[in-house]
Amino acid sequence: MNKCELHDVSVQFGSHFALQDVSFQVRSAERVAFIGPSGAGKTSLFRLIHGVLSPTSGQVIIDETDVSHFSSRQWRPLRCEIGWIPQGFGLVPNLRVLHNVLAGRLGRMNSFQAARMFLVPNAKETAAVHHLLDRVGIAEKLYQRTDRLSAGQQQRVAIARALYQMPSLLLADEPVSNVDPARAEATLDLLCNVATEERITLCMSLHNLHLAKRYFERLIGIRRGRVIFDLPASDFNSEEYRQLYELDDAELLSDSYGD
Amino acid sequence: MPYRSPWPMPVGKIIITTVIIFGWAWWQLGLSIEQAIPNAGGLAKCQEFLGAAVAPAWTYESTPPSNSPFFLTKVGIAIWQTIVFSVAAVSLAFVIGLVWGITMSATWWGTNHVPQNAGRFKYRRTTVWLVVHLMRTVSALARSVHELLWAVLFLSAVGLSPLTVILAIGIPYSGVFAKIFSEIIDETPKQSADALHAIGATRWTVLVHGILPKAIPDMLAYTCYRFECGLRSAAVMGFFGIPTLGYYLQPAFEEQHYHETWTYLYALMAILIGVELWSAQVRRRLAT
Numbered sequence: 001m002n003k004c005e006l007h008d009v010s011v012q013f014g015s016h017f018a019l020q021d022v023s024f025q026v027r028s029a030e031r032v033a034f035i036g037p038s039g040a041g042k043t044s045l046f047r048l049i050h051g052v053l054s055p056t057s058g059q060v061i062i063d064e065t066d067v068s069h070f071s072s073r074q075w076r077p078l079r080c081e082i083g084w085i086p087q088g089f090g091l092v093p094n095l096r097v098l099h100n101v102l103a104g105r106l107g108r109m110n111s112f113q114a115a116r117m118f119l120v121p122n123a124k125e126t127a128a129v130h131h132l133l134d135r136v137g138i139a140e141k142l143y144q145r146t147d148r149l150s151a152g153q154q155q156r157v158a159i160a161r162a163l164y165q166m167p168s169l170l171l172a173d174e175p176v177s178n179v180d181p182a183r184a185e186a187t188l189d190l191l192c193n194v195a196t197e198e199r200i201t202l203c204m205s206l207h208n209l210h211l212a213k214r215y216f217e218r219l220i221g222i223r224r225g226r227v228i229f230d231l232p233a234s235d236f237n238s239e240e241y242r243q244l245y246e247l248d249d250a251e252l253l254s255d256s257y258g259d
Numbered sequence: 260m261p262y263r264s265p266w267p268m269p270v271g272k273i274i275i276t277t278v279i280i281f282g283w284a285w286w287q288l289g290l291s292i293e294q295a296i297p298n299a300g301g302l303a304k305c306q307e308f309l310g311a312a313v314a315p316a317w318t319y320e321s322t323p324p325s326n327s328p329f330f331l332t333k334v335g336i337a338i339w340q341t342i343v344f345s346v347a348a349v350s351l352a353f354v355i356g357l358v359w360g361i362t363m364s365a366t367w368w369g370t371n372h373v374p375q376n377a378g379r380f381k382y383r384r385t386t387v388w389l390v391v392h393l394m395r396t397v398s399a400l401a402r403s404v405h406e407l408l409w410a411v412l413f414l415s416a417v418g419l420s421p422l423t424v425i426l427a428i429g430i431p432y433s434g435v436f437a438k439i440f441s442e443i444i445d446e447t448p449k450q451s452a453d454a455l456h457a458i459g460a461t462r463w464t465v466l467v468h469g470i471l472p473k474a475i476p477d478m479l480a481y482t483c484y485r486f487e488c489g490l491r492s493a494a495v496m497g498f499f500g501i502p503t504l505g506y507y508l509q510p511a512f513e514e515q516h517y518h519e520t521w522t523y524l525y526a527l528m529a530i531l532i533g534v535e536l537w538s539a540q541v542r543r544r545l546a547t
Contacts, residue, residue: 050457079459090454092472103468107459114464165458 002028002063004049004169004201009058011044011225018044019225021058026201028168031192033212033233034205036222036244042205043087045222046171049203050082051075080107083167083200087174089158093147097138097157100146101129104164132160136190152183159187163194170195172204176211184208188215209241311517315525320516330519333507338526341503344421344496345489348428353482355429356436363394364441366452366470369462394437401434406492410499424501428492432485439481440474447474476545483538487531494527 004026011019019041026032034042047053048060051070060068062078070078083104084090091100099118102125106114117125126142133139136156141149146157155175162170172191176184192215195202206212212219213233221229221244229240264270297305318330327333361367368387404412409427410419417423444466452469460468497505504527511519 052453052457076459076461079457082458084454084457086450086454086457088450090450092451092469094476095472103455103460104458106455106464106468109464111461111463111467114460114468118468 002168005059005061006045006048007059007061009048009055009060011041011048011053012056017225019048019055022222022225022227023058024220024227024230026169026203029195029199029201030218031195031202031216032204032218032220033216034203034220034222035207035209035212036205038207040222041225042222043173044225046084046173046203046205049169049171050079050084076107080165081168083162083165083170085155085158085162085170085172085175087177089154091146091154091157091161093145095146097133097141097144097146097149098126098129100157101132101160101164104161105166107165129160129164132163133157135163135194136160152179155179155187156190159191159194163198166198167200169201169203172202174205174207177207184211209236307515308517308520311521314518315522316516316518317522320519321514330522334522334526337497337502337504337507337523338530340501341490341493341497341527342530344424344428344493344501344503345486347421348425348493349432349482349486349489351425351429352432352436352485355433356440357478359394359398359433359437360440361444361466363391363398363437364444365391366444366447366449367462367466398434398437401430402438404431406431407495410496414499419499419501421501424493424496424499428489428496432489436482436485440478443474443477443481444470447477476542479545480538480542483534483541487534487538490527490530490534 006022006024009019009022010017022041022045034045036042044053048055051060051067051072055068058068059066067075067078092103098121102117102121105117109117121129130139130142133142133156136159138149138153138156138160141153141157146154149157159175162172170191175191176187179187188211191202191204194200204216213236216233219229219231219233219236220227221240223244228243229236231240316330319327323330328336368391406428409430410424413419413423413427447470449470451473452465455465455469493501494504494508497503497507498509500506504523508520508523511523
């Protein structure tokens with residue numbers, strides 16, 4: 001997968017627009033931060049890019065192919081190429097770390113291969129997972145039960161799972177919203193380094209503008225389901241900040257929070 | 260300020276309705292306290308029976324036929340048979356209930372995975388609704404006939420054999436397992452399932468690797484409880500002539516061998532307590 005484009009995409013739930021006339025293009029190996037208040041539509045955007053949500057109108061184009069109305073079956077091979085780190089990590093709490101990371105490749109397997117991999121992971125698979133865990137800094141947790149790990153460590157498991165998948169595009173939904181500043185920087189260092197080394201396109205939603213400016217080459221601001229700016233990080237200034245975060249009362253009290 | 264109860268419900272109405280229904284049922288049955296007071300002869304029987312509780316029998320109360328085994332050997336065999344029947348019936352019901360429960364869960368059919376705004380799923384939704392509700396109806400039918408009624412049905416149709424007893428217990432239990440397992444699957448948090456779905460896993464792989472690992476501890480805990488119920492059912496099936504505890508309990512009671520009766524009752528209690536202790540340990544180990 002090389003690039004991903006949205007053309008005038010709207011997503012509507014009843015009379016509420018989660019996204020409205022959104023257009024942008026992400027090139028291969030680009031690092032883009034999506035910033036905006038809670039409930040602005042960032043998660044919907046990511047769900048659109050891996051086909052869990054389909055647009056009400058407009059087009060989602062991946063590598064010159066219009067995937068807006070792909071069926072689940074048509075989406076599967078594409079989804080295998082798209083890594084996903086959800087906000088709650090989406091790990092199975094009572095499995096070992098090893099098995100949670102192995103799950104990253106489930107998309108490329110049939111049921112029998114998947115069952116074999118879970119029950120008797122071979123030496124090569126175990127070594128690959130161990131290597132990735134080493135890279136994210138928790139190699140010694142390989143055989144631990146996942147819910148025994150701290151939130152920060154669990155996040156690293158989720159990152160390792162996404163890397164084991166070997167995606168060409170990695171989507172991360174607010175990976176640093178619940179961690180302290182030092183950990184946030186460590187996580188962003190890790191994700192950005194990996195993305196650069198493996199030439200993975202990285203799209204991340206963030207609240208923290210300073211971090212966004214420091215780690216990303218391009219910032220896309222989203223508010224009330226619309227793109228309000230799309231700039232190189234160096235051009236970002238206080239005017240855009242004001243546009244993005246000066247919420248009116250209606251937005252502050254809106255119940256579309258986190259849709 | 261008018262009084263407001265802590266629950267946003269019409270609490271007063273609920274209490275009054277409950278009391279009225281309760282009173283109506285008692286009045287319908289014409290219950291009076293005398294019905295529970297035994298006459299002199301009955302009272303003596305009661306005393307004799309309850310008195311025997313402190314001294315369960317260790318040997319036969321009257322001389323048994325010449326080739327009978329030791330009394331305690333017989334109790335041991337009865338316990339063993341009760342356990343064997345229960346294990347056979349519950350494990351059969353577990354397997355059927357697991358497959359059935361998966362197929363009647365909303366999670367399996369993906370009705371809670373379908374994007375809210377996707378119109379093309381409408382036709383599929385109707386079909387799925389029909390299939391799921393058919394499965395649920397069949398499960399409700401299997402459950403609504405008690406295992407004793409199934410036993411009576413089998414008894415009159417083909418006569419009772421170990422297989423028919425296991426089916427009599429297994430059929431309603433499969434229905435119960437199906438219902439409970441489908442609920443457990445549907446109530447399991449879906450974050451990991453969604454994450455696996457998002458990276459291209461098939462419906463089956465999502466279920467097996469994203470949902471079942473979390474659901475299985477709850478399912479096993481429930482199975483332990485059902486195993487306990489199975490022991491009671493298997494014991495009662497003895498009344499139909501299957502060599503479990505009930506088979507020996509009934510004649511002992513009828514011949515007024517109350518000390519023997521208590522031995523069988525204590526044996527049943529001992530198994531149930533044993534299973535309870537064991538299942539508590541299983542549950543504790545699964546939970547952590």
